[in-house]
């Protein structure tokens with residue numbers, strides 16, 4: 398499944414021409430009370446699509462910590478592709494069904510003690526998630542209602558705008574080096590586009606997790622709001638984004654992201670080989686095992 402939606406479809410004007418009635422202000426229907434809601438969920442992703450506003454709320458639902466297992470990654474991509482093809486959907490709010498955790502990042506158990514074939518399939522699915530979300534034509538807003546390390550942070554960074562619950566217990570960042578692993582170039586590129594080179598270098602080397610005020614200060618998130626206002630703020634923000642003529646916004650998004658997307662597409666197999674070789678090393682397996690043991694010991 399090649400998920401380069403933004404480039405593959407290259408169809409922003411076509412989508413607009415075939416368009417929706419409220420193309421200029423898609424939230425009008427919602428405020429006039431004509432609510433047509435469709436729910437479709439598979440196991441790990443819950444979706445509620447409001448046809449009046451054109452906005453889907455997509456909730457990660459993999460208790461206890463929304464770790465990104467192969468199953469979740471697969472469902473995630475299928476869901477985004479489905480919404481992308483659905484004319485009544487123009488924007489997605491990505492959030493978590495779990496209290497206090499947006500996502501704990503990649504499921505570490507998928508990277509421990511498995512075969513090379515499994516690692517390759519898992520990494521392809523991680524790439525696919527990035528290509529699908531980062532390359533989406535839709536407006537994507539992250540409603541970050543909990544802690545968000547590593548690939549959890551990556552998912553939020555793929556979105557067009559990030560709103561985070563202002564809770565002193567929540568943190569966000571790319572902490573891979575703390576696990577003894579290395580964030581790949583496309584994680585790094587995504588962060589560099591948001592924070593710039595210097596801050597990204599520092600964040601990645603240290604595996605830095607930021608508190609919410611720190612994340613706001615450096616621009617890793619765009620807005621902090623009280624916990625109970627995360628969803629309503631996301632709904633208001635997405636309306637503003639959807640009020641911009643869709644074709645112009647989509648072409649602009651494509652222009653800004655195309656180079657990064659092409660870089661992974663052109664090096665996809667080499668990136669998988671690199672991951673499989675790296676993660677299969679005894680020293681890396683040991684590091685991950687120590688990290689998992691520490692997580693479990695924290696509770697005792």
Ligand SMILES: CCCCCCC/C=C/C(=O)SCCNC(=O)CCNC(=O)[C@H](O)C(C)(C)COP(=O)(O)OP(=O)(O)OC[C@H]1O[C@@H](n2cnc3c(N)ncnc32)[C@H](O)[C@@H]1OP(=O)(O)O
Nearest residue numbers: 464501502503504505506546547548578579672675692693
């Ligand atoms: C070229 C090579 C490239 C390699 C690149 C690889 C890129 C990797 C990206 C990643 O995303 S790696 C994952 C990084 N994630 C983390 O470091 C988060 C670890 N988890 C935590 O810090 C905490 O769990 C939490 C998210 C802050 C939540 O804390 P809380 O106290 O609420 O829950 P816990 O008791 O810690 O966890 C409950 C349960 O879940 C297990 N678990 C937690 N995180 C993960 C995970 N990422 N994968 C798998 N399992 C996870 C944890 O062990 C507990 O299990 P049980 O003890 O209940 O069995």
